[in-house]
Amino acid sequence: MVRMPPIATSPTVSGTERRTAAPPWLVMLLVCAGQFLVVLDVSVVNVALPAMRTGLGLSELGLQWIVNAYVITFAGFMLLGGRAADLFGRKRIFVVGLALFTVASLAGGLAQEPWQLIAARTIQGVGAAVLSPATLTILTTSFPAGPARTRAIATWTAVGAGGGAVGGLVGGVLTQYLTWRWVLLINVPVGALVLAGAVLWLTESRQGAARRLDVPGALLVTAGLALVAYGIVQTETDGWTSASALLPLAAGLVVIAVFIAVEARAKAPLMPLGLFRLRSVSSANAAMVLAGAAMFSMWYFLSLYVQNVLSYAPFQAGLSFIPHSLSIVLGSKIGPRLMNRVGAKTLAIAGAVLSACGMAWQGTMDVNGTYLGTILGPGILMALGAGLTATPVASIATSGADPADQGLVSGLINTSRQMGGALGLSVLSTIAAARIAQGHGRAALAAGYGLAFHVGAVVLLGSIALMILALPRRQTDIGHG
Numbered sequence: 001m002v003r004m005p006p007i008a009t010s011p012t013v014s015g016t017e018r019r020t021a022a023p024p025w026l027v028m029l030l031v032c033a034g035q036f037l038v039v040l041d042v043s044v045v046n047v048a049l050p051a052m053r054t055g056l057g058l059s060e061l062g063l064q065w066i067v068n069a070y071v072i073t074f075a076g077f078m079l080l081g082g083r084a085a086d087l088f089g090r091k092r093i094f095v096v097g098l099a100l101f102t103v104a105s106l107a108g109g110l111a112q113e114p115w116q117l118i119a120a121r122t123i124q125g126v127g128a129a130v131l132s133p134a135t136l137t138i139l140t141t142s143f144p145a146g147p148a149r150t151r152a153i154a155t156w157t158a159v160g161a162g163g164g165a166v167g168g169l170v171g172g173v174l175t176q177y178l179t180w181r182w183v184l185l186i187n188v189p190v191g192a193l194v195l196a197g198a199v200l201w202l203t204e205s206r207q208g209a210a211r212r213l214d215v216p217g218a219l220l221v222t223a224g225l226a227l228v229a230y231g232i233v234q235t236e237t238d239g240w241t242s243a244s245a246l247l248p249l250a251a252g253l254v255v256i257a258v259f260i261a262v263e264a265r266a267k268a269p270l271m272p273l274g275l276f277r278l279r280s281v282s283s284a285n286a287a288m289v290l291a292g293a294a295m296f297s298m299w300y301f302l303s304l305y306v307q308n309v310l311s312y313a314p315f316q317a318g319l320s321f322i323p324h325s326l327s328i329v330l331g332s333k334i335g336p337r338l339m340n341r342v343g344a345k346t347l348a349i350a351g352a353v354l355s356a357c358g359m360a361w362q363g364t365m366d367v368n369g370t371y372l373g374t375i376l377g378p379g380i381l382m383a384l385g386a387g388l389t390a391t392p393v394a395s396i397a398t399s400g401a402d403p404a405d406q407g408l409v410s411g412l413i414n415t416s417r418q419m420g421g422a423l424g425l426s427v428l429s430t431i432a433a434a435r436i437a438q439g440h441g442r443a444a445l446a447a448g449y450g451l452a453f454h455v456g457a458v459v460l461l462g463s464i465a466l467m468i469l470a471l472p473r474r475q476t477d478i479g480h481g
Helices: 015-019 024-043 046-056 060-088 090-109 114-142 147-165 167-177 187-201 215-238 243-265 273-277 279-295 297-309 314-320 322-342 344-362 371-399 403-436 441-470
Strands: none
Touching (some): 024 090, 024 147, 024 167, 046 114, 046 167, 046 314, 060 090, 060 114, 090 114, 090 187, 114 147, 114 403, 215 403, 243 273, 279 297, 279 441, 297 371, 297 441, 322 344, 344 441, 371 403
């Protein structure tokens, strides 16, 4: 079993606060509720996009940025959020991030113009980026090293996975029976309740002396990701050789290169490049980028397939994903027990292999597909494999780092997942669109979505190869290159 980092101690936590600290189950409930909201909003808007387009007169490009604005700012500012939690206090940053997320949700739900909704989704992404790493760091500093902490991280992973998995169901119900605005407004009462609980019951902790945050670094990496994603999206209509695609792609790569150069010279970098000398950090994050690129797109293309090809209503589509949701949560929950028996590396590889098999199977979908014959079996394999992979990879990534860098490393592994997912979805959507353009009707749609799953399986095989070659197997290998 991979040893988790020891509890971070801090003089900022007083004896009175320790005596009146909330019970562990309440801490778990509060931070997991925050993480659930963050991950839910990655996927909850998918089934509501047609209604959003009709209600606000969104263009095709604007529709894509309803999703991209959230995911990219989420990924780009998560490193800043992780460092802020370490420096200024985990509780304080949790509260700030949740408040920003909740207010942005209200603004998005009340938006009257496309730019207002896109701006609200952008701010939501920033709030989520501040909030998410604080949730994991609160857990790693609230539970003792060993089985208790591993179980806490597994629960956090399962809740986050469940949030992504049930997004389609929640979005379908709210859109079909209320209005698209409620996919955002539902965050407001839930967020307010969790916010009150956090203020009352969470105790403060921090690591490290006060120092300047690397805001320029966060802006650079976010701008770089946004430009690359924009360039990829442009290839859907203009092709890979067009100036409208190549210029933003090239600019994005230049901005990312500038970000790396700035980080190498900064006195207080957002992403200390020295962390990547740790084998656990570098290998786990690289594997997570590839795995995220493949797995993130699963819900998106399944939702399109069942609605556009099999003609499911939004609510029916959401119901059809319940077995998938249960499978990914099951995989996340049984992960710690299996890690004790086979080790983190072996379990991560096995989970990714299972998911890749499901993707290859799902890629055989056609216009005559059925739920039992086309959706259920491969969906369970993909989701179960994703759940089994997430816990061991996250455990390996956080095991070799110093306690003072736990927030940063937590933010980094989540950034890798979201960054891989955002860029992977853009690439797979482009591939699917090119295939769809070669045909007509529902058969062409099914062929395009199927090709996206097959390419996703190939990407996941790349992640598996990286895990086999690079992930440390033994506990003593965690911190070595």
